[in-house]
Amino acid sequence: MKKHAYALGGAGLMLGVSLLAVQAQDLTGELPDPPEFSAQSEPTFVSVSDIQEYKALPEYHEPDWVTAKYVDAGTLPPVAERLPKEPLVFKTGNMPDGIGVYGDTMRHVIGGRPEGWNYTAGQNQGWGGIDIGLSECLTRTGPLFEVKADELEPLPNLAKSWEWSEDGHELTMHLIEGAKWSDGDPFDADDVMFYWNDAIMDSNVSPLNGGTPETFGVGTTLEALDPYTIKWTFKEVRPTQYLYAMAYGTFCPGPSHILKPQHPKYSDNTYEQFKNAFPPEYMNMPVMGAWVPVEYRPDDIVVMRRNPYYWKVDENGNQLPYLNEMHYRLSTWADRDVQAVAGSGDFSNLEQAESYVEALKRSAEDSAPARLQFGARTIGYALEFNLSANGWGEPDTRGQAIHELNRNLDFRKAVSIAIDRQRLGDSLVRGPFTAIYPGGLYAGTAFYDKASTVYYPYNLDAANALLDGIGLLDTDGNGVRNLPDGGADVEITLLANTDYATDTNLAEGVIAMMEPLGLRVIANFQAGTSRDDMQQAGQFDWHVRRQGAEMVSVVQGTTFLAPTGPQTSYFHRAGTDGTVDILPFEQELVDTVNTFVATSDNAERAELMKTFQHVFTENVYSVGLTQYPGALIINKRFANIPAGAPIFMFNWAEDNIIRERIYVPADQQGDYELHPETLPGAPGGAGPV
Ligand code: GLA
Numbered sequence: 001m002k003k004h005a006y007a008l009g010g011a012g013l014m015l016g017v018s019l020l021a022v023q024a025q026d027l028t029g030e031l032p033d034p035p036e037f038s039a040q041s042e043p044t045f046v047s048v049s050d051i052q053e054y055k056a057l058p059e060y061h062e063p064d065w066v067t068a069k070y071v072d073a074g075t076l077p078p079v080a081e082r083l084p085k086e087p088l089v090f091k092t093g094n095m096p097d098g099i100g101v102y103g104d105t106m107r108h109v110i111g112g113r114p115e116g117w118n119y120t121a122g123q124n125q126g127w128g129g130i131d132i133g134l135s136e137c138l139t140r141t142g143p144l145f146e147v148k149a150d151e152l153e154p155l156p157n158l159a160k161s162w163e164w165s166e167d168g169h170e171l172t173m174h175l176i177e178g179a180k181w182s183d184g185d186p187f188d189a190d191d192v193m194f195y196w197n198d199a200i201m202d203s204n205v206s207p208l209n210g211g212t213p214e215t216f217g218v219g220t221t222l223e224a225l226d227p228y229t230i231k232w233t234f235k236e237v238r239p240t241q242y243l244y245a246m247a248y249g250t251f252c253p254g255p256s257h258i259l260k261p262q263h264p265k266y267s268d269n270t271y272e273q274f275k276n277a278f279p280p281e282y283m284n285m286p287v288m289g290a291w292v293p294v295e296y297r298p299d300d301i302v303v304m305r306r307n308p309y310y311w312k313v314d315e316n317g318n319q320l321p322y323l324n325e326m327h328y329r330l331s332t333w334a335d336r337d338v339q340a341v342a343g344s345g346d347f348s349n350l351e352q353a354e355s356y357v358e359a360l361k362r363s364a365e366d367s368a369p370a371r372l373q374f375g376a377r378t379i380g381y382a383l384e385f386n387l388s389a390n391g392w393g394e395p396d397t398r399g400q401a402i403h404e405l406n407r408n409l410d411f412r413k414a415v416s417i418a419i420d421r422q423r424l425g426d427s428l429v430r431g432p433f434t435a436i437y438p439g440g441l442y443a444g445t446a447f448y449d450k451a452s453t454v455y456y457p458y459n460l461d462a463a464n465a466l467l468d469g470i471g472l473l474d475t476d477g478n479g480v481r482n483l484p485d486g487g488a489d490v491e492i493t494l495l496a497n498t499d500y501a502t503d504t505n506l507a508e509g510v511i512a513m514m515e516p517l518g519l520r521v522i523a524n525f526q527a528g529t530s531r532d533d534m535q536q537a538g539q540f541d542w543h544v545r546r547q548g549a550e551m552v553s554v555v556q557g558t559t560f561l562a563p564t565g566p567q568t569s570y571f572h573r574a575g576t577d578g579t580v581d582i583l584p585f586e587q588e589l590v591d592t593v594n595t596f597v598a599t600s601d602n603a604e605r606a607e608l609m610k611t612f613q614h615v616f617t618e619n620v621y622s623v624g625l626t627q628y629p630g631a632l633i634i635n636k637r638f639a640n641i642p643a644g645a646p647i648f649m650f651n652w653a654e655d656n657i658i659r660e661r662i663y664v665p666a667d668q669q670g671d672y673e674l675h676p677e678t679l680p681g682a683p684g685g686a687g688p689v
Pocket of ligand 1: 333654
């Protein structure tokens with residue numbers, strides 16, 4: 001690399017001048033409006049009560065083969081006895097193609113690999129909608145993309161209704177009564193309390209998707225009043241925000257009758273043994289979701305069969321789901337796009353911008369087996385700095401020095417303005433897809449405010465001058481800046497996820513753009529699961545990460561927006577002494593988020609998010625890289641796909657499209673079932689029966 005590429009300058013005099021110039025210079029600039037890219041279909045906006053209700057119906061139905069082979073044979077109770085007193089009923093008026101028919105399979109392809117079935121203890125199931133389908137949660141948010149803005153409130157789910165006390169501190173929730181896990185064991189408050197007491201409140205257990213006490217407010221208590229009634233007590237008054245935290249992925253209880261006997265509090269197991277007690281080979285894990293895992297072949301497939309105890313029905317009393325089987329081919333995320341477009345797979349969230357042009361071309365043909373529909377720009381990436389200087393991740397001397405640099409605003413600013421976002425976006429895909437992302441909340445979400453967004457445009461000279469100014473000079477002339485006082489070369493490790501080409505492409509782009517800034521950035525590219533582990537353990541200096549729902553919806557995943565607790569932030573968690581060494585502007589973010597959570601006043605919330613966005617972007621809390629739209633690809637044979645379903649908003653499309661309601665018309669059904677006319681067997685036992 002060329003030394004003259006940056007403004008270290010020969011003459012001391014010149015250096016002094018350029019430094020002064022930068023200090024006086026306003027580095028902010030006008031944020032260009034994103035290129036016009038209209039979503040290809042709009043949702044039909046409705047009320048929550050238009051989508052579903054809970055009620056008993058005069059009669060219930062199930063696939064004929066279930067009655068013939070199981071009920072008539074005496075191995076399964078009649079459907080009416082398997083359903084709760086009042087099942088969740090999806091209303092026909094909100095089903096785009098109406099009441100469905102039974103049969104067929106949805107063939108997913110995923111890039112993850114299941115660690116095991118213990119979601120409660122933090123194991124992932126390979127993503128791509130497996131865990132979303134297994135986990136039913138107290139409330140539900142995915143379908144909210146089609147709920148009228150002024151009626152926005154999470155959908156009831158396992159909690160069928162709730163009321164607030166007069167003073168607003170207590171929330172009493174009524175659970176569905178008489179629903180059962182997929183093995184027939186009753187679902188009740190024991191399951192909810194096990195999740196609360198022995199996962200959320202037990203600091204040795206970290207459920208998948210990051211539920212912590214802060215997620216529900218410090219000091220919040222939960223108690224069971226009877227098997228179907230639970231009562232929350234909050235410090236805040238009427239914090240309706242927590243209803244969002246009770247949805248996927250932070251309040252989805254697991255089967256306590258299976259999990260509890262393995263938990264260290266009730267057994268001789270260590271926490272590690274508890275976590276690993278249900279490996280991927282463990283079949284028929286009891287779930288409340290519509291399909292149960294019945295077959296696993298490593299690096300090949302996970303197969304799920306319909307849950308005979310599923311507790312949702314259509315208005316004619318047909319027990320859901322309509323689809324008998326779910327496949328999750330264990331491949332790569334890029335292959336998910338390819339197969340969905342080609343018709344050998346059925347579903348994809350098109351989210352890796354590198355494959356957009358090809359996918360669009362092939363889907364435009366009349367004979368294309370799948371439809372492809374773009375939504376808003378809700379996929380976004382940021383470069384995150386590890387902001388802990390008190391030991392999170394146990395950095396060595398080099399790492400510690402970098403973490404301290406990360407805490408310096410001039411350093412973060414220099415990194416940010418050394419990134420040419422336009423070029424970075426174009427390197428993924430040309431055309432109107434990518435937009436310059438200044439960081440913080442995404443443009444196009446309800447809480448975004450352009451005027452509150454501070455944008456520092458690309459300015460390599462100023463970036464170099466900023467680093468000169470904080471004493472990072474190339475003292476040994478090797479083209480890499482040195483730590484102050486003749487220290488070592490500035491070497492930074494960059495964590496990224498190899499499961500996605502986009503993640504590593506963006507990380508490569510960042511690495512290249514840091515070169516003319518005199519920073520040596522070293523790739524630490526890891527497969528998804530180890531990436532997750534390293535991120536959670538704080539073992540990174542920088543991290544390129546696809547961001548979560550908090551940047552899109554704000555109300556979902558809200559506690560991830562700032563270090564509101566010791567384990568809530570993606571890039572700043574508690575150090576060795578258990579405290580977070582929070583910076584003053586982070587405290588402002590924390591206070592803003594906490595106030596946001598505590599109020600239900602919409603005008604106040606909008607103002608709070610303006611403050612959040614301002615403080616976030618002005619301080620380059622993380623470096624926005626690019627944002628772009630995703631597209632839902634789904635095989636044309638599926639019916640009941642809601643209009644305008646985004647691939648990512650409050651949740652991923654796998655939840656948004658309400659898979660339990662999707663069906664394939666009889667004349668279009670494929671012959672894909674691997675285990676036709678079978679149901680899940682006993683927990684831990686061999687496959688389907
Ligand atoms: C992965 C995929 C997403 C989505 C989620 C669902 O993250 O990349 O498109 O399928 O899994 O959990």
